[in-house]
Amino acid sequence: MQAPIHPVRAVFISDIHLGSRGCNADALLSFLRAVQTDTLYLVGDIVDIWSLRRGFYWPQSHNNVLRTLLGKAKHGTRVVYVPGNHDEDFREFAGMQFGNLEIAQDCIHVTAGGERLLVLHGDEFDSVVKCSPWLAALGSRAYDFSIGMNRHFNRVRRAFGYDYWSLANYLKHKVKNAVNYISSFEQAVAREARRRGADGVVCGHIHRAEITRIDEVLYCNDGDWVESCTALVEDRNGRLSIWDWSRMQGGLAPVPVADPVGLAA
Ligand SMILES: [Mn+2]
Numbered sequence: 622m623q624a625p626i627h628p629v630r631a632v633f634i635s636d637i638h639l640g641s642r643g644c645n646a647d648a649l650l651s652f653l654r655a656v657q658t659d660t661l662y663l664v665g666d667i668v669d670i671w672s673l674r675r676g677f678y679w680p681q682s683h684n685n686v687l688r689t690l691l692g693k694a695k696h697g698t699r700v701v702y703v704p705g706n707h708d709e710d711f712r713e714f715a716g717m718q719f720g721n722l723e724i725a726q727d728c729i730h731v732t733a734g735g736e737r738l739l740v741l742h743g744d745e746f747d748s749v750v751k752c753s754p755w756l757a758a759l760g761s762r763a764y765d766f767s768i769g770m771n772r773h774f775n776r777v778r779r780a781f782g783y784d785y786w787s788l789a790n791y792l793k794h795k796v797k798n799a800v801n802y803i804s805s806f807e808q809a810v811a812r813e814a815r816r817r818g819a820d821g822v823v824c825g826h827i828h829r830a831e832i833t834r835i836d837e838v839l840y841c842n843d844g845d846w847v848e849s850c851t852a853l854v855e856d857r858n859g860r861l862s863i864w865d866w867s868r869m870q871g872g873l874a875p876v877p878v879a880d881p882v883g884l885a886a
Contacts, residue, residue: 628657630733633853635664635742635825636845638707639683641672643847646682652852652866653689661698662730663690664825664843665705665742672707694721703727705742705826729819733859738839739819743826746809803827807842811835823853830863 634652638644667690672678694700700722704711715726727741806827814822821839830844830851841861844851850866 625655626657627655629854629856630658630859631660631662631730631855632656632658633662633664633730633740633823633841633843634846635705635843636666636828636847637663637686638666638669638672638845638847639686640677640679641669641847642678644669644683645846645850646680646686648850648866648870649686649846650682650689651870652850652864653686653693656854658693658698658854660730661690661693661700662728662740662823663700663702664740664823665703665744666707666825666845667702667705669707670710691722697721699723701725701728701740703740703742706744706747730823732855732861733857736820736839737818738821738823738841739814739817740823741810741813743806743810743824743842746806746813803829807831807833807835807840811838811840814838814840830865832861832863 634649637646637649639646690700698721702711702722702724703726704715704724711724712726714724717724727739730738730740732738810822810824814820815836815838819838821841823841823843825843825845827842828845828848829842830849830853831840831842832853833840839861841853843853844863850870852864852866853861854864855861
């Protein structure tokens, strides 16, 4: 029996990590088949190039995810790909467009209610989070400098054969301070959205789905398809919610787990 299709306005997914063993490709496939969206945002870490370099792993299900994503673009969905740190090689194609598929460093999504959301992966803020007490002391110039340097820092790490410094991994091993790190990340992202005149922000990177307000800025994190199976979804009326697909698949009614947030409300 064909599962019901959910028609929605926008879907944001990130941190899929295709090419790594942690990826929940089958769950993602069933999610992609169950939603029909006008715009699909791929908010970074779609393919895990860092993991592929360590050892090649590419099962059929990962191929099926890629084919389904491209198939959506072919059949009328506007697909916007915002690369992250694990697929940063694609950042050099930012600004390019292939049919319905666009690649961007970051972009603005305008909701049905006319609110502007800055869409970015979030790794730009790793250095801010790592060095936050220092940066607070040094001030806002140091803060901006740190964001700019983060990419170069990781390029140098790679040149010397080190892995990407991952905030998500770091948090797992620093549980005691995890709450502080998460809030420091969220504040950094919200601050960037405000600086760029957006009403809110959509990011990924820390593998923790959430919708909240931080100093008047709507902070949305679309979660991941490794630790959880979560997506940020904007319905036809412009209401945003987080879908936890592993719970919705288990026979539970396909309702958002988080209370939908209407931006205009
Ligand atoms: Mn990331």
